[in-house]
Amino acid sequence: MEALRTLFPASDFTLLAAILALPALGALVNGLFGKRLGKEGVRLMALAALGGSFLASVLTYLLLPAEGKLTWTAWRWISIQGRMGQSIPIDVAFSVDALSGTMMLVITGVGFLIHLYSSEYMKNDPGFHRFFAYLNLFCFAMLTLVMGDNLAMLFVGWEGVGLCSYLLIGFWYGEDKNAAAGKKAFIVNRIGDFGLLVAMALIVYYVGTLRFDGIQSGASSLLQNVKIWPIGNMSSGTLPGFLHFLLPEQPVTILAATAVGLMVFLGCAGKSAQIPLYIWLPDAMAGPTPVSALIHAATMVTAGVYLVARLSAVFVLSPAALAVVAVTGALTALLAATIGLFQNDLKKVLAYSTVSQLGYMFIGVGVGAFAAGFFHVFTHAFFKACLFLGAGSVIHAIHVRIHDTDRSQDMGNMGGLKAYMPITRWTYLIACFAIAGLPILGSGFWSKDEILWKAFTVDIMAVSAPGVSQWMWPSWLGRAIYWAGVTGAVFTSFYMFRSYFRTFHGEFRGWKIDPTWKDPGHGHGHDDHGHDDHHEEHGEITGPVPHESPLPMTIPLMVLAAFSIGAGFLVAEPIHVAPLAHKLEPVFALSSRAIRQREGTEGLLFPMMLPGIAAFLAGTVGAMVVYQNRRGEPERRFATMFPRLHRLIYDKWRIDELYDATVVGMVDALADIFTIADKWIVDGILAKFTAALVGFFGTVLRAFQTGRVQVYAAAMVLGLVGVGWFMVKPHADATVNDEALRRSGEVKLSAAPGLGYSYRWDTPGVSETTFAKTTEHTVKLDPGETKDVTLRVRNAWGSESSETFTLTRPAGGRRGATEPGALPAPQPPTLPTGTIPAERIPDLIQPKGLQ
């Protein structure tokens, strides 16, 4: 151990590079050479990459110091300038503390199990290598996200996991439905990413760093007011009169910490599927089931919780932002739980359950119990992965005979599977107990109970600063959240056991079991993508005995089931068995100072567990009665009694439809307007008119392109004649030499030469009559005198041209240089003949143009 500490010093912990590089390498190799490697090679590569990464993560976790963290800086990425003019370096740097170390273990550990599971589950898929390339890439991005030492690196990982999520949701892109689901996830996440980017900009502006250390220590600089309205230099002076109602009497301000918190939370709501951006996650179940388990249950969707926990120092400064987080979490937990009650698609139930559980996590971090919220991330990763993989195992079995995606996931086609799939059944049951919160044994009990307890007792102290006023939590808010959470817990245990009983108990409803049934040459389609070439009607077909999944699929199930129980004892604070909690304490030491326990709740720790246990019992027993004893009859009665309410819940409260009508509708309308503009302005005027113009000139010019050499030669000759004509046309011009002007009053004019030219100079009084070949002419001026000299040029054909020059000699004495024998005037710099320094221009000649 000591040797390792010397090998990897805490400030240059290069082992992190290996943790990151292995999945990246796996993605690269599988992505580029996967097809040539073959399935065995791809499986080996992917599993080895994740396994190696996992081992390195374990080692890292063991080497983790009690306080502080392990860091590794790869290189300086960029350096930007802060508001004080200081330089803000942004490094490609990674660090691990207890928080990110635990996440790292979950990502690589659960990731490895799911890789193992996938290698069997996806065995017959033609996109095998592509799948593992994406999966490895996802692990790389997720590790970047949690290990990034600054917000910029976290954002790189954040976008990376978003990309992988998109790629994997649309993995079977052949079907429009799946591609649309991927697109939806991507676009909804963009909205969240906008928030995160704004938050990053605000942090850079106010705190002056993106490093988490720096944000934690410099968070107090966020305790100042940000003017959010009116923006810019908008004032009564710059706005037209009828818009003055837009100007408030006092500028609207918001605490910087609140602004940052809300913007970060917008990002988290996108990534972690909270109201109002949760809508993408249920649709994301279009991806392969292991993807749902890894990305959309265990790891990626918890990134938002991780980020809030990571920025806990910012959030505790703003009780208002915390309240938004907690209330949103509570509402999401309730809403998603109600939707889960009536879903028939097994994966949809699990998806809404995930959304609901994410809501619990946000309740945790929202009430300032960052550690508790993170415990739930930790335990949820195990039992939800186990549930999804169990569902995958069931779908795998159903898919033998029912190839349609939707119908193979429909619980109406399952039932009674406990006899055929014992391992799947037991692991699923254990995970159900864990999520529903079986006291003591279920890990969900400990983490959820901790969250609800903290919500019940929360009392957030407002950190105040001069000039800012803080919004305070009303005392009922914590209790309201607590009871909402308990209600959600009833629903949770009810729908989880509903799915368990409908899947594993009762009669098998998928097909008529015929033990002698042989596959008619179709081969076992072990993947759950829907090529529905069999249009069998429900219940009319026969098929084989449903079979348990092979070992590579059941081993992960068993391991995860074991952790679903065991993980609880890492976080069981009420009974003081919580090693993880102790490990995390230093991380949240600073932020937990602002949170205290409400007075008068000291002795209520164990009594307040009772509503949670009651919720578990109510939900579980209720589900057992409804679906085990009475075969779902009460649900059908409910549906006939309140058909519209049932329909509404079944249609997920029609939130998607609401968004379609409002947000999507508005964007569509905007797009329609732009279509018109595009069609008429861009296409019509800019493109077509330009094209027509060019085409017109082309048509004209094409007439000259005869393809005959002689025509081209004739054009050349014509051009030459034109140039020749210009050359022999008379052009009267002369250069003026006035060097002797100040001394003797003489100006020498030299006419420009030309082929066949003869010249005539006319001065007032003296008029020559003949043209001569002389090009030089001298004019003598008295001081103050002005003379016009006209140059006439005649060429060989007798055509003429003329130009008049006005020559002026300045009045004497200006520079005292007119008298002979006087000192020579300071010589102007020597210039080429004909150029006149600017200062002397008024003294001289202005050509009067051609006459």
Next chain:
Amino acid sequence: MSSVPIEYYLVVAAVLFITGAIGFLLRRNLLILLMSIELMLNAVNLTLVAYNRIHPLNHNGQIFTFFVIAVAAAEASVGLAIVLAFYRVRRTMRSDEADLLRS
């Protein structure tokens, strides 16, 4: 050898050049076109030699003429080869049939 003024030679050269140029522009027979080019080159050569005669200190004009003759020989050989190749493709001598590049 000095009784004929230089301008006379230049006039002869100009007339020859114009004859060649008109021939090049008006005729359609590729062989005649090549011959017209030869005429124009010769006219230029004559001009060069004539001007060399009134600046007799060196042989620049004559040397230039020498190279023009060399280049003209090269041009004639390649040009005739092209004429033959063209004939093989289009079975004609008419220059306006050489329009394969015209769409």
Next chain:
Amino acid sequence: MKIFELAFFFLASLLVVLGGFFTVASRNPIRGAMGLLSAIVGIAGLYLMLAAEFLAAIQILVYAGAVVVLFLFVIMLLGPSATSGRDTRSALPRYLGAGVLLAASVGALVLVFSASAGPRALSAAPTGMGTVEGFGRELFTQAVVPFEIAGVLLLIAVVGAVAVARGKQVDPTLAPAPGDDDKQGSDAARAVLTTHTKDVHS
């Protein structure tokens, strides 16, 4: 002497101008080639008068001996098809163009003569001007690099001319039977000639 000189000059000039005219005006390229020959010989004579004896010899050797003969070879290779038919298109624009060119040229001539101080008799040429010795000394001292480059140019021209004139040849190694290939090629050439002869006669 003077009258002989003038007579010689006018004789040579007549050869040049008439030869040029025949070159351009004759329909039969053979006659054109003969006109070219006449113009070239005339120019050689003018070179003699301009103290360029060596160039006169070169002119006869290269132009009359090589270029014109090359033309004749090609004309004979092509046979009757070397003669293009009468131009069927309207002659007016072409003669109009010729007239413009002629007028412009005459104008330019007038200009040139008006610009000069009038015809002056030439002074005697220095001894050795244009002789093989005088010319050669300068050629091989000052102009030796262009001379060598001209040699390279001629080599390239020869290779290029051969390559272009031979046309596309079937690689004998690719052909099924090398003997057949030659035969086919010559057959094709013969076929071309016969069809063409037929065209002309019909």
